[in-house]
Amino acid sequence: MIEIDLEKEGVRGVNSRLHSLPKDTNERHWLIKNPMGQHAIACGLDAPLTVEIGGHAGFYCGGMNKQAEILVHGHVGPGVAENMMSGIVRVAGNASQSAGATGNGGLLVIKGDAASRCGISMKGIDIVVGGSVGHMSAFMAQRGHLVVCGDAGEALGDSIYEARLYVRGKVDNLGADCIEKKMTDHHLAKLARLLDKAEIKANPKDFRRFGSARKLYNFNIDHADAY
Amino acid sequence: MCGIVGLYLKNPKLQPKLGQLFKPMLIEMTSRGPDSAGVAIYRNPAKKGFTKFSLAHDDAKFGWKKLAAGLKAHTKKQVSVEQIGNHAIVTTNAKEEAVTTWLKAHHPQVRIVGSGQAIEIFKETGLPEKVYEKFDLTKAKGSHIIGHTRMATESAVTTAGSHPFATGADLCLVHNGSLSNHNRLRDNLKREGLEFQTENDTEVAAAYMTWKLRQGASLKETLEAGIKDLDGFYTFCVGTHDGFAVVRDPIACKHAVLAETDDWVAMATEFRAIAHLPGADKAKIWEPEPQTIYNWGGH
Numbered sequence: 001m002i003e004i005d006l007e008k009e010g011v012r013g014v015n016s017r018l019h020s021l022p023k024d025t026n027e028r029h030w031l032i033k034n035p036m037g038q039h040a041i042a043c044g045l046d047a048p049l050t051v052e053i054g055g056h057a058g059f060y061c062g063g064m065n066k067q068a069e070i071l072v073h074g075h076v077g078p079g080v081a082e083n084m085m086s087g088i089v090r091v092a093g094n095a096s097q098s099a100g101a102t103g104n105g106g107l108l109v110i111k112g113d114a115a116s117r118c119g120i121s122m123k124g125i126d127i128v129v130g131g132s133v134g135h136m137s138a139f140m141a142q143r144g145h146l147v148v149c150g151d152a153g154e155a156l157g158d159s160i161y162e163a164r165l166y167v168r169g170k171v172d173n174l175g176a177d178c179i180e181k182k183m184t185d186h187h188l189a190k191l192a193r194l195l196d197k198a199e200i201k202a203n204p205k206d207f208r209r210f211g212s213a214r215k216l217y218n219f220n221i222d223h224a225d226a227y
Numbered sequence: 228m229c230g231i232v233g234l235y236l237k238n239p240k241l242q243p244k245l246g247q248l249f250k251p252m253l254i255e256m257t258s259r260g261p262d263s264a265g266v267a268i269y270r271n272p273a274k275k276g277f278t279k280f281s282l283a284h285d286d287a288k289f290g291w292k293k294l295a296a297g298l299k300a301h302t303k304k305q306v307s308v309e310q311i312g313n314h315a316i317v318t319t320n321a322k323e324e325a326v327t328t329w330l331k332a333h334h335p336q337v338r339i340v341g342s343g344q345a346i347e348i349f350k351e352t353g354l355p356e357k358v359y360e361k362f363d364l365t366k367a368k369g370s371h372i373i374g375h376t377r378m379a380t381e382s383a384v385t386t387a388g389s390h391p392f393a394t395g396a397d398l399c400l401v402h403n404g405s406l407s408n409h410n411r412l413r414d415n416l417k418r419e420g421l422e423f424q425t426e427n428d429t430e431v432a433a434a435y436m437t438w439k440l441r442q443g444a445s446l447k448e449t450l451e452a453g454i455k456d457l458d459g460f461y462t463f464c465v466g467t468h469d470g471f472a473v474v475r476d477p478i479a480c481k482h483a484v485l486a487e488t489d490d491w492v493a494m495a496t497e498f499r500a501i502a503h504l505p506g507a508d509k510a511k512i513w514e515p516e517p518q519t520i521y522n523w524g525g526h
Binding site: 036037038039053056058059074075077078093094096097113115116134135 | 350479500507513
């Protein structure tokens with residue numbers, strides 16, 4: 001494992017070193033020391049690396065990730081794994097708001113809680129949260145899965161399109177066009193695979209499924225007065 | 228965009244280091260607010276019956292000793308003064324109203340930035356590091372401190388428009404966000420007899436709290452009422468004579484993080500401001516919930 005000291009090299013220095021690695025590099029395992037809550041650590045990676053962050057990270061950690069596995073040994077600030085394309089981001093602690101926002105692919109695992117707007121506008125990312133999520137989570141979610149082992153705050157799945165939401169605990173309330181749906185064997189199997197990949201032990205049968213009622217796709221003339 | 232930071236020491240042994248511990252917290256928030264900075268520090272409580280006034284004047288050579296002598300002659304009470312930068316801490320056992328009335332009549336250019344038994348407020352335009360140095364805060368000892376780095380959005384970049392804003396004896400407020408109903412509220416509060424030094428939205432929040440507290444509401448009740456009556460985006464950090472409180476608006480749009488150890492409680496807009504504190508990596512760290520009041524110390 002190769003160690004880099006963020007305090008000495010700065011965020012730009014650390015990210016430049018990781019970006020400049022050739023795709024077939026043998027230097028695949030990195031540890032970033034002293035993250036000190038700085039922003040944009042390990043952003044824009046595009047190689048099959050394992051990057052460990054030895055502490056708490058700030059905003060946008062692991063954003064735009066492709067291929068890499070990023071392990072944060074602490075908490076993260078807003079926008080972790082924002083717009084991730086592929087790969088894995090694992091957070092040992094809690095995440096602030098907008099975790100996994102607009103993510104296209106890959107897996108984001110948050111062992112602790114995530115704050116508001118977790119998975120906002122998600123477009124294919126899978127997000128597994130060991131704890132609870134805050135209000136407006138999966139707002140305008142378009143594709144992918146959000147698994148919440150704890151509770152979900154207000155307006156879960158507001159204006160949701162096609163993402164699938166699984167919640168084990170209580171849901172404060174559902175947002176516009178989000179409804180509870182039947183959990184079939186197909187969904188149980190998919191959820192089991194997600195939990196397994198996230199390395200979180202939970203029984204899929206304890207979860208409820210939510211998704212889109214698909215009423216917002218088209219303008220409804222009968223509701224014209226409401227606009 | 229602004230940065231707010233607060234540090235409340237649970238372990239009295241750390242009190243001699245308050246200014247030193249807080250310096251990197253404030254400076255780390257420079258990128259969120261490079262135009263002005265300010266702090267409210269709670270230290271050296273005045274003797275019973277005495278009040279400390281934090282006063283400011285734009286002229287760094289203003290004659291504070293002459294002001295103190297004038298105040299003493301007028302009130303026939305004890306008055307002492309300590310100049311710190313372009314601010315001065317005037318301590319007196321004269322009645323608060325008598326002091327403010329006299330100041331307004333004889334020194335209208337002097338701004339009263341705060342008052343109470345323990346609070347001292349210093350604020351100025353310029354980079355946070357320069358402001359901190361100007362008021363010699365690195366060596367400051369005390370029990371708790373809250374600070375603000377400002378990126379002005381709602382009103383002009385002036386010393387008077389910097390935070391913290393006083394909200395009553397030993398109480399003050401820093402704010403990250405913007406209020407949308409501050410003009411209407413200001414008019415209403417003016418009718419209730421409150422006075423304003425600026426067009427700043429946060430000053431309205433401070434005046435609102437002053438008004439509520441004067442009516443006999445507790446700090447918690449005041450903050451609860453504020454959640455209903457203040458419209459807009461806000462994370463507030465409020466200092467009290469022996470504690471501090473944090474509250475966010477119902478949407479919790481503005482960033483905030485809290486951290487707690489056996490020795491201290493810290494709040495900041497971003498964790499990187501807290502990361503420098505001893506034991507921060509092992510602290511309990513969480514994001515404050517919307518419209519929830521968190522408070523330490525005090526009642």
